[in-house]
Amino acid sequence: MAPKVPRQQQPDFPRPYTTVDVVIFTVLDEALKVLLVQRPLDTSDPYPGRWALPGGFVDIERDADLLACARRKLLEKTAVRSPYLEQLGSWGSATRDPRGWSSTHAYFALMPAQDVQLAKGANAADVAWFEADAALAGPSLAFDHAQILKAAVDRLRGKVEYTSLPAFLLAEPFTLPQLQKTYEIVLGRPVDKSGFRTRMMAADFLEEAGVVESASHRPPMGYRLKDRSMPVFFPRTFSPRGEP
Amino acid sequence: MAPKVPRQQQPDFPRPYTTVDVVIFTVLDEALKVLLVQRPLDTSDPYPGRWALPGGFVDIERDADLLACARRKLLEKTAVRSPYLEQLGSWGSATRDPRGWSSTHAYFALMPAQDVQLAKGANAADVAWFEADAALAGPSLAFDHAQILKAAVDRLRGKVEYTSLPAFLLAEPFTLPQLQKTYEIVLGRPVDKSGFRTRMMAADFLEEAGVVESASHRPPMGYRLKDRSMPVFFPRTFSPRGEP
Structure with missing residues (x-):
């Protein structure tokens, strides 16, 4: 690792937001299910009340790297510490988040349903398992999360x-x-x-x-x-x- | 697309740097080659004089999305407008760039050598084709670019x-x-x-x-x-x- 650069030498220009989102799969009631969280209703955050993939901003103080950030989001929502986790891809644009240019690093996780203790966490109104195909066919998810979920389902079915x-x-x-x-x-x-x-x-x-x-x-x-x-x-x- | 959020409602916390890097492959002199750029010697930027993958910061004013940013970097270095381009993966951590937490979205491109007009651009001391295996075995590349190049070579050989x-x-x-x-x-x-x-x-x-x-x-x-x-x-x- 190269030595830290003094703050005055850090380039100064507008930076995009950086988030990590996790597509968490399980099999429950003989169906492939995905974990979704409902966004809070009473905030100024975008997409209030809409269902979304669990995830959020990278915290540069807490997250050593992208994988650690994904593991933190997973642990917060499911209390599962080390499921199978694979990088899916990244999505970034000026328009995918109304707050400004943002890019997300998406992962997918596989876990036995029995291991999971669902937790809403501080920033969700609700959390629940949805049938993967129903989540894709139903009311649209927040942000570009339907596109990310579709890519995850395709990747999983392809690899299976x-x-x-x-x-x-x-x-x-x-x-x-x-x-x-x-x-x-x-x-x-x-x-x-x-x-x-x-x-x-x-x-x-x-x-x-x-x-x-x-x-x-x-x-x-x-x-x-x-x-x-x-x-x-x-x-x-x-x-x-x-x-x- | 949801309406723009007023600036005062934009969350305010330190954001990672966001970059896009492109692994550009061609076949030349009967070898698989990769395009590398030499970082400037006379600046305060990290890794002066080291060879690196072409890439750089997302420009939120110019780049509509990650793919547009990758195409811009490609065009600047090679004058090739629309080669085959595929997302490779992303790498992000607190330590990969000495200037601070950063994540990069990596792509790989395939193009005929004949089409390419190499250009150093404003931020490079030199630009050249290297044999892919030699670039991996030789003096270490800037940042984690050796790791990214290795992933690109593995992906290409696997898919071929x-x-x-x-x-x-x-x-x-x-x-x-x-x-x-x-x-x-x-x-x-x-x-x-x-x-x-x-x-x-x-x-x-x-x-x-x-x-x-x-x-x-x-x-x-x-x-x-x-x-x-x-x-x-x-x-x-x-x-x-x-x-x-």
């Missing part, structure tokens, strides 16, 4: 075709049928059952976590991820036979 | 395995052998010739642009891209047989 990402949406231990169901919920279509077990085992990202309690006379094996820091990439996609 | 991206590095019209050579230069390894033509034709992104002048007694067909706005995705990667 060839990665172990859906496992990050499940509490451990989970069974193979639970994992398959999660793939199907995120993709929005059935996945060939006969190849599923072989494929998951070949990708070598699961480890046995003991038999799961069950009413079944043959209780299923429970699994956990070998590495919760990143997904495994499969050599082929889940595309149905006959498609490219 | 399954997209038509290398075609954006060639001046039109180009021949199939020239296109194959470009794939090989970017990937850093030979590509199976017998399958190459079939594969390119099946991907349906080229159109014939007439026979190219040549000393050969059977002059080759020249091609151009059907659509220069985005690449085509192939169903399979270029991985050699036997690899996953």
Whole structure:
């Protein structure tokens, strides 16, 4: 790191606002859900009462970097400390925030619903899980958040075709049928059952976590991820036979 | 767009610097090259004399959005108006710029070397093409630009395995052998010739642009891209047989 520059040598011109927004996904009630916060009604802030992605301004005193800022927003809203978190992209323009030129760094997070303790925090009227597709089709979100959410859903569905990402949406231990169901919920279509077990085992990202309690006379094996820091990439996609 | 907020309602707190940096790739002298600018020697700016990616501060008066800012930086350095341009990611922290908390939005561009007229611009001592691998292995770049360049090279090489991206590095019209050579230069390894033509034709992104002048007694067909706005995705990667 280079030495700090004296304040008088810092360039002085109008700076854009810098924010971080997080698209938080889970699977709940057999649907892909996204966490939204309702903006306060009784303030002079833009988009009062509208639903938005959780996020906010970078705090240069508290946030060491963009990822730390994203983790802080996540922790404030969900009390989850270290879910899977991936940078999605950035959006910036003169018009996306009526307060002035602003750019946001967007991340997406995957977490098991059971882990989450929702908290409105100081700057929200309400916080709730919405079905991802309904949030895109419903009343428009604040700022350009519908565009960001759309990009996150597309990225997640695209990656689910060839990665172990859906496992990050499940509490451990989970069974193979639970994992398959999660793939199907995120993709929005059935996945060939006969190849599923072989494929998951070949990708070598699961480890046995003991038999799961069950009413079944043959209780299923429970699994956990070998590495919760990143997904495994499969050599082929889940595309149905006959498609490219 | 929501109405402008009066200045007195604009939140007032220290804001990070916002920059845009562009990793500009071409193929020249049978190598993947990246455009770097040398930072001025005789200023109080950080990293004097060091090589860096072209870029700089967002100008809220001139830049409508991040992409417009990236296009402006590109045009200033290369005189190329509309090359292929893709968002790479963003990097932001308290320490990456000694002047204070800053975040940069990084893009990468692909352009034919023939189109480029290099210009130092007002804020550079020099500008030049460097071999991408040499730039990563050589004296360290300013700021975290080595990290950004590494991410861009990885992204490009990764995508070349399954997209038509290398075609954006060639001046039109180009021949199939020239296109194959470009794939090989970017990937850093030979590509199976017998399958190459079939594969390119099946991907349906080229159109014939007439026979190219040549000393050969059977002059080759020249091609151009059907659509220069985005690449085509192939169903399979270029991985050699036997690899996953």
